[in-house]
Amino acid sequence: xxxxxxxxxxxxxxxxxxxxxxxxxxxxxxxxxxxxxxxxxxxxxxxxxxxxxxxxxxxxxxxxxxxxxxxxxxxxxxxxxxxxxxxxxxxxxxxxxxxxxxxxxxxxxxxxxx
Amino acid sequence: xxxxxxxxxxxxxxxxxxxxxxxxxxxxxxxxxxxxxxxxxxxxxxxxxxxxxxxxxxxxxxxxxxxxxxxxxxxxxxxxxxxxxxxxxxxxxxxxxxxxxxxxxxxxxxxxxx
Numbered sequence: 001x002x003x004x005x006x007x008x009x010x011x012x013x014x015x016x017x018x019x020x021x022x023x024x025x026x027x028x029x030x031x032x033x034x035x036x037x038x039x040x041x042x043x044x045x046x047x048x049x050x051x052x053x054x055x056x057x058x059x060x061x062x063x064x065x066x067x068x069x070x071x072x073x074x075x076x077x078x079x080x081x082x083x084x085x086x087x088x089x090x091x092x093x094x095x096x097x098x099x100x101x102x103x104x105x106x107x108x109x110x111x112x113x114x
Numbered sequence: 115x116x117x118x119x120x121x122x123x124x125x126x127x128x129x130x131x132x133x134x135x136x137x138x139x140x141x142x143x144x145x146x147x148x149x150x151x152x153x154x155x156x157x158x159x160x161x162x163x164x165x166x167x168x169x170x171x172x173x174x175x176x177x178x179x180x181x182x183x184x185x186x187x188x189x190x191x192x193x194x195x196x197x198x199x200x201x202x203x204x205x206x207x208x209x210x211x212x213x214x215x216x217x218x219x220x221x222x223x224x225x226x227x228x
Contacts, residue, residue, distance in 0.1 A: 031214075033215065033216075035218075040123075040220065040221075041220055041221075042120075042203050042205075042218030042219050043203070043216075043218045044215070044218070045215045045217065048215055054146075056215065091157050091158075094208030097214075100148075100163060100165070100207055101163065101205065102148065102162070103216060104172045105159065106156050107155065107156050108156075
């Protein structure tokens, strides 16, 4: 069990640029989640996949955000035309279906938009 | 709409004493309640959970109590140790259809002093 891996750990970008983050879940986990966390807040749900199907998207996820999970393995989260308000920690988590919310989180990608 | 609330942003406890962290929720349809622990620069890690049909679950030094009528749960840590110093998030999970996601509170920072 190598855990959930996220890349990069840190990303600094200028406003208006596009960024892409990658998440590699635990290999046998069929569910993959993206969360966003800002200072002083708990993680906020963005979207989740069961295998390759994206089953739910939060209304927080504007049309500048897109996530994919091709072939039900790794996932990418892309933010287009970044804004300063996008600065946050982006967390990926994976789980097996039916485990009652027990998610395994990666260490996150810290995004800073200048 | 904050469905899971942690009203105490911080708590300081002496080593060896009991730490009690509290959480309130508004949605009676949640199926599981969980506590996650987070150290700086790491993702949250699962600590303990409780099904909505139970009122207590214990795991070593950690016990979670659920009061459904009051929509309140608490995490007890006995005895508290310096390594317990972290941010603790209360979270709730629902199996409802495709909306299977964790909803987090805002966290309580626990400081265990010597």
